[in-house]
Amino acid sequence: MSLAINNLHARTGQRDILKGLTLEVPSGEVHAIMGPNGSGKSTLAKVLAGHEDYEVTAGTATLDGADILAMEADERSRAGLFLAFQYPIEIPGVSNANFLRAALQARQPEGVELDAVAFYHKMYAKMDVLEMNRQFTSRSVNEGFSGGEKKRNEILQLMMLEPKFAVLDETDSGLDIDALKVVAQGVNAMRSPERGFLVITHYQRLLDYIQPDVVHVLMDGRIVKTGGPDLALKLEAQGYDWLKEEVLVTA
Amino acid sequence: MSTTFSAGDIDRSKGDFFFPERNKYDAGYGLTESTIDYICDVKNDPDWVRDFRKRALKVFHDKPMPTHWATRDLENIRFDDIRYYLSDGQKPKRSWDDVPEDVKKTFERLGIPEQERKFLAGVEAQYDSEAAYSNIQKAVSDQGVIFVNSSEGLKEHEEIFRPWFGKVIPTGDNKFSALNSAAFSGGSFIYVPKGVKVKHPLQAYFRINSENFGQFERTLIIVDEGAEVMYMEGCTAPKFETSTLHSAVVELVAMKGAKLQYVTVQNWSSNVFNLVTKRGIAHEEAEVKWIDCNIGSRLTMKYPGVIMKGRKARGEVISIALANSGQHQDTGAKMIHAADETTSNIVSKSISIGEGRATYRGQVHIPRHLKNCKNNTECDALLINSSSRTDTYPAITVRGNQHATQHEASVSQVSAEQIFYMQQRGLSEGQAMSLSVNGFINDLVREFPMEYSVELKRLIDLEMEDSVG
Ligand SMILES: Nc1ncnc2c1ncn2[C@@H]1O[C@H](COP(=O)(O)OP(=O)(O)O)[C@@H](O)[C@H]1O
Ligand SMILES: [Mg+2]
Numbered sequence: 001m002s003l004a005i006n007n008l009h010a011r012t013g014q015r016d017i018l019k020g021l022t023l024e025v026p027s028g029e030v031h032a033i034m035g036p037n038g039s040g041k042s043t044l045a046k047v048l049a050g051h052e053d054y055e056v057t058a059g060t061a062t063l064d065g066a067d068i069l070a071m072e073a074d075e076r077s078r079a080g081l082f083l084a085f086q087y088p089i090e091i092p093g094v095s096n097a098n099f100l101r102a103a104l105q106a107r108q109p110e111g112v113e114l115d116a117v118a119f120y121h122k123m124y125a126k127m128d129v130l131e132m133n134r135q136f137t138s139r140s141v142n143e144g145f146s147g148g149e150k151k152r153n154e155i156l157q158l159m160m161l162e163p164k165f166a167v168l169d170e171t172d173s174g175l176d177i178d179a180l181k182v183v184a185q186g187v188n189a190m191r192s193p194e195r196g197f198l199v200i201t202h203y204q205r206l207l208d209y210i211q212p213d214v215v216h217v218l219m220d221g222r223i224v225k226t227g228g229p230d231l232a233l234k235l236e237a238q239g240y241d242w243l244k245e246e247v248l249v250t251a
Numbered sequence: 252m253s254t255t256f257s258a259g260d261i262d263r264s265k266g267d268f269f270f271p272e273r274n275k276y277d278a279g280y281g282l283t284e285s286t287i288d289y290i291c292d293v294k295n296d297p298d299w300v301r302d303f304r305k306r307a308l309k310v311f312h313d314k315p316m317p318t319h320w321a322t323r324d325l326e327n328i329r330f331d332d333i334r335y336y337l338s339d340g341q342k343p344k345r346s347w348d349d350v351p352e353d354v355k356k357t358f359e360r361l362g363i364p365e366q367e368r369k370f371l372a373g374v375e376a377q378y379d380s381e382a383a384y385s386n387i388q389k390a391v392s393d394q395g396v397i398f399v400n401s402s403e404g405l406k407e408h409e410e411i412f413r414p415w416f417g418k419v420i421p422t423g424d425n426k427f428s429a430l431n432s433a434a435f436s437g438g439s440f441i442y443v444p445k446g447v448k449v450k451h452p453l454q455a456y457f458r459i460n461s462e463n464f465g466q467f468e469r470t471l472i473i474v475d476e477g478a479e480v481m482y483m484e485g486c487t488a489p490k491f492e493t494s495t496l497h498s499a500v501v502e503l504v505a506m507k508g509a510k511l512q513y514v515t516v517q518n519w520s521s522n523v524f525n526l527v528t529k530r531g532i533a534h535e536e537a538e539v540k541w542i543d544c545n546i547g548s549r550l551t552m553k554y555p556g557v558i559m560k561g562r563k564a565r566g567e568v569i570s571i572a573l574a575n576s577g578q579h580q581d582t583g584a585k586m587i588h589a590a591d592e593t594t595s596n597i598v599s600k601s602i603s604i605g606e607g608r609a610t611y612r613g614q615v616h617i618p619r620h621l622k623n624c625k626n627n628t629e630c631d632a633l634l635i636n637s638s639s640r641t642d643t644y645p646a647i648t649v650r651g652n653q654h655a656t657q658h659e660a661s662v663s664q665v666s667a668e669q670i671f672y673m674q675q676r677g678l679s680e681g682q683a684m685s686l687s688v689n690g691f692i693n694d695l696v697r698e699f700p701m702e703y704s705v706e707l708k709r710l711i712d713l714e715m716e717d718s719v720g
Contacts, residue, residue, distance in 0.1 A: 049675050050675075098686070
């Protein structure tokens with residue numbers, strides 16, 4: 001069981017962004033992707049999730065063997081792929097609770113109603129883990145939320161939807177250290193042998209709290225280096241320049 | 252008589268089915284003086300009504316189409332290809348058991364008898380030109396409440412009916428009020444005596460079954476001093492190849508301190524011209540509130556109004572319009588302040604989907620000599636696609652400086668990023684749009700009685716599923 005990406009090329013308009021990206025995350029593991037701004041990290045996340053702005057020109061991506069690139073965005077979600085957005089979207093008028101209910105209802109077999117009582121129990125329990133006030137259930141999705149509240153809300157959705165694979169796109173940005181710990185607690189609670197994580201981050205800091213099994217470095221649309229947690233520490237200390245040189249040398 | 256559904260019957264949306272016609276009375280095509288005589292003879296109208304109709308016919312013919320401000324699509328109405336009166340010649344029944352089988356089945360499919368059992372104080376069900384069923388709870392009629400169809404109202408209760416009939420909306424108000432005044436049949440007459448508060452809503456359902464037909468119901472509701480009532484109406488028609496005309500006139504009178512709420516959920520098929528004039532008079536400290544939801548039709552033109560005639564009277568229009576491709580919802584509100592300290596509130600939300608077009612036209616009038624009047628107008632439009640269209644024409648004439656008015660308008664669009672976000676959580680594109688649309692109108696839906704808000708959501712979901720295919 002794994003999320004397997006092979007030689008993925010993607011572009012938007014005339015511009016190639018992913019240029020032959022290969023990566024495999026087995027279930028049960030947490031992989032981190034680090035890379036400079038603009039290297040294509042969010043693009044990878046959105047291409048996996050099926051955003052219509054990006055065209056896949058070559059390569060494959062499979063989730064437990066199923067070709068996710070052939071699916072609509074909503075099918076990918078129901079197949080078990082979750083994306084925690086770098087910039088979560090506001091949906092005016094739709095309450096958080098109703099949104100989650102609709103998302104869970106969409107996973108029910110035809111004609112089976114979601115158990116509303118069980119739903120609220122579960123949601124409140126997860127909100128407690130994330131130290132979220134109950135008032136967030138009736139507020140419109142992300143509307144007027146602070147940056148940190150939005151990120152917590154992404155993790156709440158992750159905890160409710162229980163995907164097979166989760167891609168977290170810079171979930172740490174905009175969080176102070178206390179919030180970061182809370183969010184990491186939520187993610188860690190979700191770690192299991194059946195679930196894989198791809199954690200995109202710009203800073204090593206997050207990885208102190210969500211410890212990765214493997215660290216990849218993404219530069220200019222490709223994975224240029226893969227290593228253990230110490231690779232993240234080295235990047236934190238030395239930046240990306242040494243890698244850029246290394247890449248130039250091998251290219 | 253056939254009681255099986257016709258072959259063209261489709262069950263996708265509740266209203267799209269019809270039964271074969273079996274009309275005893277058919278006024279034939281076109282509207283002339285002899286059509287009027289035919290209608291009067293069949294209905295056994297008193298002479299004053301016959302005269303009223305004939306005068307109205309002249310006004311109708313004399314008035315030009317209002318295409319100098321309204322859409323030219325009005326020119327596509329073929330008045331000569333429409334039948335102005337159809338009925339099976341039976342009196343409205345007091346029990347569903349006595350209603351002819353096909354008509355009964357129709358209303359059962361629309362859920363009317365069930366709603367009646369659950370939460371209504373009375374029901375009138377109109378099939379083409381006449382009511383097929385009409386009933387009011389005994390406890391309510393024992394309080395002196397009258398709830399009958401307009402034909403019965405004008406004959407049996409002339410002393411209450413006649414003084415107000417055509418007074419809130421004069422025949423010549425517009426071309427279509429004149430048309431209705433000439434050809435009217437069916438609709439409700441309600442009188443609520445002083446101080447009586449009717450707990451449960453009274454409901455009318457207007458059903459068109461026949462092709463090339465015009466439905467012209469006429470409703471008059473009089474709520475006496477300190478009394479209260481809520482009236483709800485629903486309407487549907489099958490989807491025929493040719494267009495259908497629905498042109499109603501609704502007059503409301505709220506006497507001193509009375510409260511009157513009029514709720515509409517219309518779900519016309521997409522070839523109905525729906526041209527309706529609705530207006531209420533609110534006397535001192537009275538309240539008239541229109542809660543209006545317009546779904547379907549080819550063209551709807553409807554601007555419910557309130558004339559606030561007495562001190563401290565209140566008028567309110569809450570409206571939702573949903574325009575899908577091939578549809579134009581031209582709706583709005585009219586608030587005429589005619590006394591001191593009167594208050595009006597307009598909240599209008601429209602949704603345009605695909606090539607759908609929503610127009611808001613508002614008129615708020617506060618003359619100079621009045622004191623301390625208030626108006627709040629809020630109109631919001633939601634566009635689902637880049638080809639959707641909305642226009643707003645607010646006309647607020649406030650003279651003098653002793654009034655408080657507030658006007659807000661917004662246009663927003665469901666963005667591709669919002670849809671993608673929701674799809675990423677597992678919702679289909681249609682479900683995502685439905686959710687956004689429901690979110691947009693949520694605060695207004697809460698104003699509808701619970702039973703209706705559920706229905707409203709269901710209708711909107713159907714429209715959204717359709718629009719993304
Ligand atoms: N929809 C888009 N249209 C145009 N350019 C884009 C689009 N999405 C991403 N890009 C460009 O692709 C590059 C990679 O962006 P992104 O994947 O967001 O980087 P990262 O998340 O690693 O910072 C950037 O130069 C960015 O400007
Ligand atoms: Mg990014």
